[in-house]
Amino acid sequence: NAGVTQTPKFQVLKTGQSMTLQCAQDMNHNSMYWYRQDPGMGLRLIYYSASEGTTDKGEVPNGYNVSRLNKREFSLRLESAAPSQTSVYFCATGQGGAYEQYFGPGTRLTVT
Amino acid sequence: SQQGEEDPQALSIQEGENATMNCSYKTSINNLQWYRQNSGRGLVHLILIRSNEREKHSGRLRVTLDTSKKSSSLLITASRAADTASYFCATDEGGSYIPTFGRGTSLIVHP
Numbered sequence: 202n203a204g205v206t207q208t209p210k211f212q213v214l215k216t217g218q219s220m221t222l223q224c225a226q227d228m229n230h231n232s233m234y235w236y237r238q239d240p241g242m243g244l245r246l247i248y249y250s251a252s253e254g255t256t257d258k259g260e261v262p263n264g265y266n267v268s269r270l271n272k273r274e275f276s277l278r279l280e281s282a283a284p285s286q287t288s289v290y291f292c293a294t295g296q297g298g299a300y301e302q303y304f305g306p307g308t309r310l311t312v313t
Numbered sequence: 314s315q316q317g318e319e320d321p322q323a324l325s326i327q328e329g330e331n332a333t334m335n336c337s338y339k340t341s342i343n344n345l346q347w348y349r350q351n352s353g354r355g356l357v358h359l360i361l362i363r364s365n366e367r368e369k370h371s372g373r374l375r376v377t378l379d380t381s382k383k384s385s386s387l388l389i390t391a392s393r394a395a396d397t398a399s400y401f402c403a404t405d406e407g408g409s410y411i412p413t414f415g416r417g418t419s420l421i422v423h424p
Contacts, residue, residue: 205355236414243401244356244414259411291355298410299344299363302403304355 203227205305207292213311214282222277222308224292232297233275235259235267237288238307244291250275251297282312317345317402317415325421332389334418336402337382345378346403346412347387356401359387394424 208223224233231252236244246259250269264286266278279286289309293302317338326332336345344363348356360376362369362385369376375388389396399419403412 241416243416246411246413249411260413293356299361299405301346301358301361302356302412303358306355307353 205292205294205303207290207305207308209308210306211309213313214279215313216283218282219278219280220282220310221279222290222292222310224275224277224305225273226292226294226303227273228294228303229272230294230296230303231272232295233269234293234295234302235265235275235277236291236293237261237286238291239288247277247290279310282310284312286310287312317404317413319400319402319415319418321418322416323419323421325423326392328392328394328422328424330392330422332392332396332420332422334387334400334420336385336387336404336415338385338402338404339383340406342380342404342406343410344405345376345385347374347376347385348401348403348414350399350401350417352398359400389420392420392422394422396420397422 205226234249235247245261248267250256253272268276292305295302317336320335346361347359350356362378373390378385399417401417403414
């Protein structure tokens with residue numbers, strides 16, 4: 202089992218470019234999450250999906266869109282990248298509710 | 314907004330010593346979780362403690378929860394160099410069941 206996979210691992214974008222971060226899980230979890238991690242800020246929730254077909258905003262959703270393609274896949278799209286979106290992005294999955302989350306390896310994004 | 318805040322921000326100890334880090338939070342919670350993050354990697358779940366529990370153990374890890382003080386502590390006994398990592402607490406603000414992460418404690422264990 203691969204667990205939670207994220208692609209790409211690294212990406213450099215110019216301001217204004219768009220891209221999609223992909224996340225896939227083979228753990229049969231209902232809930233999936235996107236976080237960003239910045240130095241000294243911990244993890245901040247961007248969007249989450251409690252189940253297939255539903256998505257909700259987290260703490261910092263501006264500048265991002267998400268798609269829960271099916272139970273396995275949850276993508277994060279930056280329509281017009283900005284330098285403030287330079288960060289490490291983590292996808293996580295879980296059974297939802299009061300259960301632990303399982304994290305992917307992260308995508309390191311730099312916007313110049 | 315950050316619900317849980319870890320203390321200290323950084324901790325440096327020798328191998329074999331115990332490491333204690335604390336997490337304080339502001340509102341009522343359903344559960345509190347501790348995660349570890351090795352440099353350049355994703356977070357790994359360590360322990361989940363529910364609001365009606367006071368203490369949990371897992372190997373060399375001991376977690377306590379004091380809901381009256383809105384605080385939790387993570388104790389790592391007999392630390393090893395491999396325990397070098399950042400440790401995060403995650404709490405769910407009452408009713409939400411969506412975990413909110415603190416800024417983390419950076420632990421360095423010197424061999």
